[in-house]
Structure formats: C-alpha cells, structure tokens
Amino acid sequence: MRILAFDGRMGASGDMILAALIDAGADPDALEPVTDALEVEYRIDEATKRGIAATTVDVFLTGDEESGGDGRDRSDDDSSHEGDDSGHGEHDHEGDDDHEHGGSHDHDHNHTDGVHAEGHGPHRSYLEVREIVTDMDLEPPVERDALAIFELLGEAEASVHGEDLEEIHFHEVGADDAIADVVGTAALLRDLEPERVVTTPLATGGGTVSMSHGEYPVPTPAVVEIAERADWSLRGGPVDAELLTPTGAAILGHVADSIDSLPALSLEASGYGAGGYDLDPHPNVLRVLVGDGAGRGELAKDDIAVLETNLDDATPEVLGGLQETLADAGARDVSILPATMKKSRPGHLVKVICKPADRERVARALAEETGTLGVRDAGVTHRWIAEREFETVTLEIDGDEYEVTVKIASDSDGEVYDVSAEYDDAKAVARETGIPTRDVLSRAERATSESSSRE
Incomplete structure (x- = not known):
C-alpha cells in the first residue's frame, strides 16, 4: 500500500503542506487549474531551516492589488478573524532562514513584484467559496476533497461563532490564498496518488495570538473545533508560537488518519515544507514521507455511530421486529443481548450500528418502536471492515x-x-x-x- 505520512511535530499550515508535497515529488503543473481560475501565482523557492534544505511556497496576487479583485480597498480592512492563517510568521522569512532564489524546481514562475495574497484579497462566504471551487473545472476527486476541507473549516467557524454553516462568512480562509492552499493541496495529493494519508500527532505551539476580538490561546478556537472532528490528536509546544493553523488543520482533518508514530515504510520519497518562523533550535519544517507500507494489508475504515438502550419491558414480538424496523431507518446492524437490569430484573441491551448521518433517525425509530426513554450514543467513530x-x-x-x-x-x-x-x-x-x-x-x-x- 502506498502511504503518505506527515510528521506533525512542528505543526502544519497550508503553504507548508503545499511545499512539502512538491518537495516530495508532486508536479507543480497540477496547480494550473487554480492559477487559471484565480488571479494568483504560486512562487516556489528554497530555504534552509536549521541546516535542513526545504521548499517554500508563497501565493501572490496577480490582479488588482489594491482592491483584491472585488473592487474594495483592503487597506483599512480589519482582517484579523478567527480562522485567520495570516500574521503568524508563515511567510516571515528572516534570520538565517532567508530564501534561496534560483532553486532546483523547473516549474516556471515569474518572480515579479506583487502583493502577497495572505491578508489581502476578497473575503467570501462559505457558499461563495463553494461556487468558486465548483467552477474551477477540477478533477472530481480534487473537487470533492477541496469542498470537504472548506466544509470542515466552515463548520468549525460556525460552531465558534454560533452561526449556521450557510451563513458563515470567511475572512482569511475564504480569500484567494486559502483557496489556493486547499485546492492546491488536493491537486498535489491527486498527483502523488497515495492510497492512504496519515499523520503523527500535530504540534499546536503555545502562547497567545491576537485576533479582532482579543488575545486567544494557542491552539485557536477554530483549530480546537477542527481537531474535535478529526481523527488525529494534538499536542502542545514545542515553542510559544502558532504552529498549527486552521487551514493546515482542516486539510489534514479531511485527508489524514491518525498514527502514533511514523509507520514502517519502504521509502520512495521525502519532502520538507518550510514555514516562516526562526525557531532556534527547532527547524520550522513539515516533513512528509512517501513509500510502500510494510507488512500485511489493512482493513478498510468505515465511519459509524453506535447507539444503545436498555429495555426491561419489551415483548418478544417487539424485539423480533427491531431488525427490520431499524434497518428501514438506516441501521447497518442490530444486536439484542440479554442483560440484568435494576433490582435484578431480566432485560435486554439493544446495540445498533449506523452511519453518523443516520443516527438521529435511527434513534427516533428505536425510541418509538420500543418506548425507551433514552438512547445512548456510545461515542464510537469508526470500525475496521x-x-x-x-x-x-x-x-x-x-x-x-x-x-x-x-x-x-x-x-x-x-x-x-x-x-x-x-x-x-x-x-x-x-x-x-x-x-x-x-x-x-x-x-x-x-x-x-x-x-x-x-x-
């Protein structure tokens, strides 16, 4: 099995993910649908991070620099907002980690003066971002991944701000820079064709970060919301800086499964994507490894919910009909086990497996059919099949x-x-x-x- 593994010990951002994938061999030509659809260009260079040669990717605006492409002057805009990927050092190339221009990448990029897309450009609603992505003429798998990543971002922001997903208005993560990061990553992953993507626990950094509403601790609220929905885990440190951005978290939240440590791989390629911090003595890079997974094949991962309830007064006829009734509501499997209830009364434990999207409908059917006063969500998130x-x-x-x-x-x-x-x-x-x-x-x-x- 071809596995692509991210080493999350220094966190991740959208541009670091792009850079790591290109450094690992992804073809930058895969990014052309983005530059064809948006007035942006990707600038690919090299940097040295504490002795590690790494690739950098920056997104620059190529259109109306003052208005950001939508006719509005951004010079006085308050762009600090939850979910902002800007202002956290990702593009602040300084100290001994200066850019080394004229790198080894052959993809043609015109390095003219221009406005960095981060912190500039139009701010859009979630629905507007969806429309832009669907109009890009992307390959279906690339479009599906990009839309799913923005849905995860939108759900996180909606939860933080107490709004509905359809009403949420992105700030930086709806601008051209974030769209270029998200769609670009989906396209580069498609080019590398891994059968499975995994990540070790992701470092968040520490300290605080300034936003329009005040000072917030790292990880920021949006990153926390995304992590609750993702398969992987977080860990703090190793420095006081924002290492895991909302865009980076959302990308990995959709594409990557969790692993505790790097897997055994017959290594084919590796890559390093540089961030903008100087984090002596830590190299501010995101490492990615690509190779064939050793050992036997794995079972497929299937997202599920497990519902259960205790019954002490159900008739045999009701229990006998549960399989068919709950299957009609979306249940994948129904188990009925004998149990000892309160006061040593005989009863039954009913356990139901269903898809997460069907849990409310299945719970309602279980309650109506049995008369139970409560249905528990057992908290199971997936099974191996x-x-x-x-x-x-x-x-x-x-x-x-x-x-x-x-x-x-x-x-x-x-x-x-x-x-x-x-x-x-x-x-x-x-x-x-x-x-x-x-x-x-x-x-x-x-x-x-x-x-x-x-x-």
Whole structure:
C-alpha cells in the first residue's frame, strides 16, 4: 500500500503542506487549474531551516492589488478573524532562514513584484467559496476533497461563532490564498496518488495570538473545533508560537488518519515544507514521507455511530421486529443481548450500528418502536471492515447441480482471510438433498478456496 505520512511535530499550515508535497515529488503543473481560475501565482523557492534544505511556497496576487479583485480597498480592512492563517510568521522569512532564489524546481514562475495574497484579497462566504471551487473545472476527486476541507473549516467557524454553516462568512480562509492552499493541496495529493494519508500527532505551539476580538490561546478556537472532528490528536509546544493553523488543520482533518508514530515504510520519497518562523533550535519544517507500507494489508475504515438502550419491558414480538424496523431507518446492524437490569430484573441491551448521518433517525425509530426513554450514543467513530466479495459456486450432488453463494473477506492487499458460505443457500440445498446443512457449507467453502488457489 502506498502511504503518505506527515510528521506533525512542528505543526502544519497550508503553504507548508503545499511545499512539502512538491518537495516530495508532486508536479507543480497540477496547480494550473487554480492559477487559471484565480488571479494568483504560486512562487516556489528554497530555504534552509536549521541546516535542513526545504521548499517554500508563497501565493501572490496577480490582479488588482489594491482592491483584491472585488473592487474594495483592503487597506483599512480589519482582517484579523478567527480562522485567520495570516500574521503568524508563515511567510516571515528572516534570520538565517532567508530564501534561496534560483532553486532546483523547473516549474516556471515569474518572480515579479506583487502583493502577497495572505491578508489581502476578497473575503467570501462559505457558499461563495463553494461556487468558486465548483467552477474551477477540477478533477472530481480534487473537487470533492477541496469542498470537504472548506466544509470542515466552515463548520468549525460556525460552531465558534454560533452561526449556521450557510451563513458563515470567511475572512482569511475564504480569500484567494486559502483557496489556493486547499485546492492546491488536493491537486498535489491527486498527483502523488497515495492510497492512504496519515499523520503523527500535530504540534499546536503555545502562547497567545491576537485576533479582532482579543488575545486567544494557542491552539485557536477554530483549530480546537477542527481537531474535535478529526481523527488525529494534538499536542502542545514545542515553542510559544502558532504552529498549527486552521487551514493546515482542516486539510489534514479531511485527508489524514491518525498514527502514533511514523509507520514502517519502504521509502520512495521525502519532502520538507518550510514555514516562516526562526525557531532556534527547532527547524520550522513539515516533513512528509512517501513509500510502500510494510507488512500485511489493512482493513478498510468505515465511519459509524453506535447507539444503545436498555429495555426491561419489551415483548418478544417487539424485539423480533427491531431488525427490520431499524434497518428501514438506516441501521447497518442490530444486536439484542440479554442483560440484568435494576433490582435484578431480566432485560435486554439493544446495540445498533449506523452511519453518523443516520443516527438521529435511527434513534427516533428505536425510541418509538420500543418506548425507551433514552438512547445512548456510545461515542464510537469508526470500525475496521474487510473488503467483501460474493461468488456463486456450483455443487454437484447425486448428479444434480446446486448453487450456493459464498462471501469472501480480504484485506486491502487482496489477501483472503475468511470464506463463508451463505447459510440460507446451504439450508435450501440441504432440504432438497437430505445432506446436513453443515456439510453443504463445508463443500461450498472448500470449492471456493480451491478455485481461488488455482487462480
């Protein structure tokens, strides 16, 4: 499995992610749909961070520099806002970490004077950003990822400010710089084609940061909201500076699964994306590793919710009908277990697996059908599932042929670890032939295994 792993010990920002991916071998030409749609250019250079040669990416405006492309003068705009990726040193190349122009990247960029897109340009609503992205003529996977990242950003800001997602008005994360970061990252990941993206715990930094509403602690409220929705974890430090920005958090919140430490990889490439801080003795870089994951394949990750309730007065008829009723509401699986209730009364524990989006509808159906006064959300976020394939095998018994469906379970590398014949099919054959059901099951599974080994 081709894995792309981020090393999150120095946090992440949108431009650092772009730079790391390019340094790891992503083709900068993949960024052309962004520059074709927006009046921006990506400037790719090199920097040295505490002895580490790294790539830098900056986004500059190429259109109306004073108005930011929407006819409004930004010179007196209050652009400090929750979710702001500006003003935190990401582009402040100074000290011994000066830019080294004339780097090794062959992609043609015209380094003319211009206005840095960060902190300039139009501020848009979430719906306006969606429209811009959908009008970019992107590849479908790139568009889906970009829209999902902005939805995560929008949900975070809406939660912080107590607004609805459709009403939220982005400030910096709705400007051209953030759009270039988000869409550019989605395009570069598409170019590298990893089968899985992971990240170690992300450092947030520490201290405080100034915003229009006052001084806020690092991590900022938007980053905290995004982290609550993401799979990975946060850790503070190692310095008092804002290391993890909302844009960086949202990108990794959508694309990356959590790992505790870097995985075993047969390494193909690595890259370093430079930030703008001078953080002696820490190199302010985001490292990315790309390679083939060692060991056996993995099960697929499936986002789920688990609902449960205790029942002490449900009739057998109600319990017997729950499978069908809850399945109609969106349940994927229903388990009913005997339990001992208060005062040692016998009862039942009902556990239901469903998709997160269906949890409210399934909970309502469970309450209405059983009369329970409460349904618990067990807090489960995902499960690991096999790749599933169904085959039909033909069994010859006493000169007649019978078909039995067999379910084959495998991991992401295609390694089969379970073969199970469908019980109802085997039972039907057993009735017709007089052979025990377990013998029919065994024959069907053996025939499937022998067929697979011949292939």
